[in-house]
Amino acid sequence: MQRLFSFLTGFSLFMSTAGSTPLFAQTGSASAGATFQNPLPVEFGDPYVLRDKHGKYYMYGTGGAKNGFAAYSSDDLVHWQSEGQVYYASNANGWSDSTAAWDGAYWAPEVYEYKDRYYMFYSAQWKHNPTRELENFRIGVAVADRPTGPFTDLNNKPVFDPGYPVIDANVLFDKDGKIYLYYSRCCYKHPVESEVATWAKQQGWYDSIEESWVYGVALQPDFSGVIGEPVLQLRPPVKMDDKQAEWESRSVTSKEVNRRWTEGSVAFRKGDTYYMMYSSNYFGGRNYAVGYATAKSPLGPYTKAANNPVLEKNEEKGGTVTGTGHNSITWSPDGKEMLCVYHARTTGTGDQRVVFIDRMKIGKNGKLTVEGPTTTPQAVPGKKR
Template identity: 80%
Template sequence: MMKIKSGFLHVALTLCTTTLFAQPARTYTNPLPVEFGDPYVLQTKGGRYYMYGTGAGAKNGFAAYSSSDLVNWKDEGQVYYASNKNGWSDSTAAWNGAYWAPEVYEHNGRFYMFYSAQWKVNPGKDLENFKIGVAISDRPTGPFIDLHNKPVFDPGYPVIDANVLFDKSGKMYLYYSRCCYKHAVESEVATWAKQKGWFDFIEESWVYGVELKPDFSGVIGEPVLLLRPPVKMSDKQADWESRSVTSKEVNRRWTEGSVAFKKGNTYYMMYSANYFGGKNYAVGYATAKSPLGPFTKAANNPVLQKNVEQGGVVTGTGHNSITYSPNGKEMLCVYHARTSATGDQRVVFIDRMRILKDGKLVVDGPKTTPQALPGGVK
């Protein structure tokens, strides 16, 4: 009898162990173990994913991670160095050269990285002398070399957060954020803050768009203003987009981190508002019928924001990018945030997002509970 029982137990344990190892977890949990700000995910034509962002230990440049499933990421090390032969930035300037928000696109068999940094040509000795550059590589893991020894263009003010739309028309459009620096703007919020004795003036960042030259050597025409913070406090967007000011956090209102895409006949532009280093950083979107607008902000904004008031642990949700599941059926929102456990460190979240039949954009996040793996993950 004992032998039979032992044999049965042995078989049962063997089956259980085999099952455990044969069936890996079918869920994942945010945040991912990647310490990036401004995360951007590229899905190559070969199907593999590459993530780029601000930070992650990169010195004077950018690092990357790769993945086959959007959940398990391999550290690919630093892929761009400012000291490359065509480098145009100043690594000794404020914020260690401000190497921020890289985005990489696969185009005509090569890979192009758009990013922002401090330009070494700075006759006015401005603290914020950010410009946008583009670097090229034959591989998504670099090394990326600047196409030219200067920025893509100089609009006459500091710019960050480059995003490129490859339109079906064959044209390419560059979107960017004009920085708040030296950009004091009159508005009812600014008047209100001054009357309260909080701030003498309020600076703002605005999102612009402009057509890119086919070889990325410059722009075509003049930039077009697409998005800015509300002027009137009665504006339905004013409450959530002004929290940095109304909470007495800082004398700036941001409109930055834009990402554009097209669904059907509609162009969508997601953007982030409020102080990027604070808890109120949040994401909204606007829609248009052409790449350069006019864009109309959505009534259901913000679509992604902190959840601590609802008992959650997430704050500072923002600067997102968009990718798709391996089977192409799910749209995913990739963004950085902070949690009560990570403190000031920005970490990566990936949550599902949807475009409803009425055109409304919805992000199912921020989530910190287990959720199903992206569709098509084997």
Template identity: 65%
Template sequence: MKLLTRMSAVLLVAVALTGPLSGCHNKGKSPVETITYANPLPVAFGDPFILSASDGKYYMYGTGGVEKGFGAYSSDNLADWHFEGQVYFGDQPGSWTVKNYWAPEVYEMDGRYYMFFSADWKENPTHELENFRIGVAVADQPTGPFTEISDEPLFDPGYPIIDANILQHGGKTYLYYSRCCYKNPVESEVAEWARAQDLFEEIEESWVYGVEISNDFTSVIGEPVLLLQPPTTMDDPQTGWESRSVTSGEVNRRWTEGSFAFEYNGKIYMMYSANFFGGENYAVGYAVGDNPLGPFVKAANNPVLEKNVATGGEVTGTGHNMMFRSKDGEKMYTVYHGRTQKTGDERVVFIDGMRIDANGILTVDGPSTSEKEL
């Protein structure tokens, strides 16, 4: 197994003990274990998601590593990760899926585990090149096996969608997703600029939507609401960082994708990724709203996570993140994928601390590659 070989070959974790054994007497108390680690982790996932489960363990899911489905890792401490094998198998009899399994997120509800994911829909009479939809699978254990709850996608908005994320708020459940760039050309000052520079004739965009769904995850309630999209004017303060894939001549698309929403101090924070997921400019920003379906206002300190090569670092392509908390609830972390010179085009996993200050400003302590405490 490629991932198992990678894990056994790379040693990035050190455990240091502070207390009597290290020369520090702890006034009669038990030694305190300090866990240290260094990014990137020895896990070759894109779009990583970490579940802090009720059994006391962390479980990581992501894109890649297995054929037609998803694998999972488990950890007791966020530093040492054990490959649990493939936990979901797609393209099975009765499945609506056929290929391209992306961005799994797993939520524990009432003792069961629900996986939201993206895949290509078998029903494709017009032979679309991008035919992605969102489905739900369920298991009795975080390590699966996950079984689809329906032989159809959750819903069909009439265009390809990916990157499902849910938020439960006020007794209701909300689904966030990204409309793919595919066949979604958008006129803007950025598109006009690209034509004037003879870079691209049109610019396609992906947008983040939100919609209420039933609490049993089987149906959509109401119509999707457009929540986030790339800026339309050149003088918008977000345009520079969100348009780098276009302005660098890399590709004729602008992405707003990989959303992750969570509640903090009565506000809804939505983190999201911009630029080409396969390029060095992939980066993360966030927006804040008062309600699950917006409106959301993008933060002035965006991006909060991006490549660091200009400042002497080695990390590029940082994106598709999510937020989770330590078991004691005291620390906030973000997990995301990125690349280094050593890993090349392979996406690997990073974990860094994040915080929200008294003024509601979100920051991420990364991307980091030096040894640090969890």
């Protein structure tokens, strides 16, 4: 985790005269027709890309910093430069426990520009832990005047306490001015009855199957808390004949682990339809994959898409990529191309999660597709293909 960059085959690493480290994933010149190639030389899990009001891109993610979060910046989504650590858990209002399991579990930061300031939502281990839970994750929010920080927690406590561990915060700013927080209730101590659980027990594999579910709740305008009670948005299928059950249960059916995840949600609106992308299966395994669901209101009910999963491993098709998941969404510099930013692994990177960027589309019929995972040269975002 200390080493930010891998010297990956096919990439070049250049040192600037100022001593900073720009990272290149480009295989052509900067002119029209230039290409780039996945994976990017950035060792992040759960990557999130912010495009600020000046058109500059900033990437945040899990890893690359001790007791906090690091960031990178780019003008074109291809050349990335390290901005160093931008959030430290030891800030004046820090509420987390850096000595807890997973080194405090500083995971999945997302940064939003709002009223000329920058707000980072993230998850970490809460130091208030009277029952000594192994997974005591909560969601916090920190603020800065610049996208590169330093970020300081708004309060010396999490945004709210639902009474169970939560991760993977995602925020939707709706056009009516309301703000919604989405998150994943962890699998921890959450066994759920289902036909998949019954099947796994009959195999003699697991006594129970724990699940994580995605919830949504309205946020206070100043992010000081939530409004009302959380509403269940997405969960794994109960029935084995559900069309989503096969791909969402692979971590169990491959005997990888006794958990089924629904996490890493990202919500956005297109026209009158709300889309929620989400990740299923074990984030540390080969079967991590992405699907989506749609609704007519921000808090659902959401209906999962028939063409799920829209992003998954390609090794069974002769590729080298596994563990595709926890994505965010951004747009090309010219605003014409929608892009999926996610982490994955390759045969070359091993267990290390690295960042991919691939194009995605929503057709006239509302069908969402992701053109990935790719590892061959493709046109730079916003350039002719």
